[in-house]
Amino acid sequence: MVEEIKRSTRKEREEWIKDANYNLFKLASDQVYIDLLTDSGTGSMSANQYAEMMTGDESYAGSKSYFKLKETIKELFNFDFMLPTHQGRAAENVLFSVLVKEGDIVPGNSHFDTTKGHIEIRKARAIDCTVMEAFDTQIELPFKGNICLEKLEEVLKEHQDRVPFVLITITNNLVGGQPVSLENIMRVRELATKYNKPVLMDSARFAENAYFIKIREKKYNVHSIKEIVREMFSFVDGMLMSGKKDGICNIGGFMAMHSEEWYEKASVFNIIYEGFITYGGLSGRDMGALAIGLREATEFSYLETRIKQVEYLAKKLDRYNIQYQRPSGGHAIFIDAKKILTSVKKEEFIAQTLAIELYLECGIRGVEIGTLLADRDPITRENRYPKLELLRLAIPRRTYTNNHMKVVAKALRNVYKRRHQITKGYIIKYEPSLLRHFSVDLAPIGAITKEIPAIKNEIEVHRED
Numbered sequence: 001m002v003e004e005i006k007r008s009t010r011k012e013r014e015e016w017i018k019d020a021n022y023n024l025f026k027l028a029s030d031q032v033y034i035d036l037l038t039d040s041g042t043g044s045m046s047a048n049q050y051a052e053m054m055t056g057d058e059s060y061a062g063s064k065s066y067f068k069l070k071e072t073i074k075e076l077f078n079f080d081f082m083l084p085t086h087q088g089r090a091a092e093n094v095l096f097s098v099l100v101k102e103g104d105i106v107p108g109n110s111h112f113d114t115t116k117g118h119i120e121i122r123k124a125r126a127i128d129c130t131v132m133e134a135f136d137t138q139i140e141l142p143f144k145g146n147i148c149l150e151k152l153e154e155v156l157k158e159h160q161d162r163v164p165f166v167l168i169t170i171t172n173n174l175v176g177g178q179p180v181s182l183e184n185i186m187r188v189r190e191l192a193t194k195y196n197k198p199v200l201m202d203s204a205r206f207a208e209n210a211y212f213i214k215i216r217e218k219k220y221n222v223h224s225i226k227e228i229v230r231e232m233f234s235f236v237d238g239m240l241m242s243g244k245k246d247g248i249c250n251i252g253g254f255m256a257m258h259s260e261e262w263y264e265k266a267s268v269f270n271i272i273y274e275g276f277i278t279y280g281g282l283s284g285r286d287m288g289a290l291a292i293g294l295r296e297a298t299e300f301s302y303l304e305t306r307i308k309q310v311e312y313l314a315k316k317l318d319r320y321n322i323q324y325q326r327p328s329g330g331h332a333i334f335i336d337a338k339k340i341l342t343s344v345k346k347e348e349f350i351a352q353t354l355a356i357e358l359y360l361e362c363g364i365r366g367v368e369i370g371t372l373l374a375d376r377d378p379i380t381r382e383n384r385y386p387k388l389e390l391l392r393l394a395i396p397r398r399t400y401t402n403n404h405m406k407v408v409a410k411a412l413r414n415v416y417k418r419r420h421q422i423t424k425g426y427i428i429k430y431e432p433s434l435l436r437h438f439s440v441d442l443a444p445i446g447a448i449t450k451e452i453p454a455i456k457n458e459i460e461v462h463r464e465d
């Protein structure tokens with residue numbers, strides 16, 4: 001699909017972002033020129049996907065489109081049991097309703113925000129075991145998304161009876177769309193088996209991860225993406241999937257597993273939360289589009305084009321000396337905001353400040369992966385300051401051209417040139433008690449006045465006058 005995108009003036013953007021309380025999620029899409037907020041559900045579907053939608057079977061139970069999706073999942077990932085859901089987080093909700101209980105501990109590599117939300121809302125805890133190297137953006141390593149095996153073993157040893165499963169996220173989104181190697185997946189499996197724990201894959205970008213394995217893990221170079229995918233999933237007990245990423249769909253998701261017991265228990269939750277087990281909140285045509293999307297996403301030529309576009313933007317940034325998480329990741333570039341805005345304090349949301357500046361500069365919408373996203377500690381309610389303050393520029397699949405990437409790079413260069421004038425960040429006016437980044441309201445430091453109404457919220461809010 002092709003749609004019009006609108007240019008705007010700086011003055012218009014200044015007003016719009018103020019009205020949006022400096023939260024880019026609150027902008028209307030036509031106030032955005034190039035939208036790199038997310039690669040989730042924003043890709044362009046193919047002619048074959050649209051053709052499949054025309055023959056979508058909308059039967060409540062046992063639709064043909066469901067069986068197409070089920071067969072595709074069996075073929076690609078080799079799971080016998082699957083449940084469709086309306087998107088990835090719904091799969092988390094359903095499966096964690098079966099597997100996670102109060103007091104549990106879920107080790108993994110940089111749990112995704114909704115995944116962490118679904119763990120914490122059950123009064124359980126996510127422990128990040130990502131390798132240390134991931135937190136230095138300038139170290140160039142092929143698999144910075146890996147799980148640190150020593151850290152994982154420590155957690156498994158210390159909390160043996162409280163760990164329901166180990167969660168591997170591919171690619172590791174929060175540290176920059178960095179891949180996990182097959183070697184690492186195997187080692188995690190071995191460790192989990194030693195402690196008698198299942199392993200789940202949070203697989204939103206599994207195809208991009210397979211591409212990196214093919215390109216960077218010598219042994220697998222001769223294998224097709226589909227073979228590598230089969231191999232990756234042969235080491236795990238189940239998967240959670242957001243079809244909005246490597247399913248190249250506008251909506252959709254699923255969970256899949258070997259265990260019939262998990263499937264039966266999850267079916268009950270799927271029915272109450274999502275819909276009957278053969279549609280799970282999706283229309284038949286959505287399931288059809290997802291089945292085709294999964295196949296297309298595992299074609300090498302598609303993946304190569306996509307990842308090379310991300311690299312194209314990265315190379316432009318190299319020329320302008322703008323630092324980002326190296327090497328460039330699968331779906332996005334993660335700008336190292338701390339290295340650019342050196343005078344903004346961490347309490348003032350460094351990456352968010354950079355995101356706002358880029359929007360003001362040229363109407364480009366990125367997203368903060370920093371302190372706002374990291375949220376507060378569920379127990380102490382203190383801000384959690386992550387090691388990295390990143391501005392993520394996520395690139396929708398099959399949507400923008402390299403010319404758009406040129407505009408993005410130049411806009412960033414302009415912000416970079418005036419970086420020394422950007423010395424102040426933002427403070428929080430309002431925040432909800434969970435997943436605050438979606439709905440937080442901010443105000444520029446200095447502009448803050450006594451007029452801001454008191455925060456009616458059950459949680460303590462950090463303030464600075």
Ligand SMILES: *Cc1c(COP(=O)(O)O)cnc(C)c1O
Pocket residue numbers: 040087088089090112114115169170173202203204205241242243244245252253
């Ligand atoms: C997007 C994503 C999810 C959640 O999926 P939604 O479809 O957005 O609900 C979970 N985990 C990872 C790694 C993701 O990227």
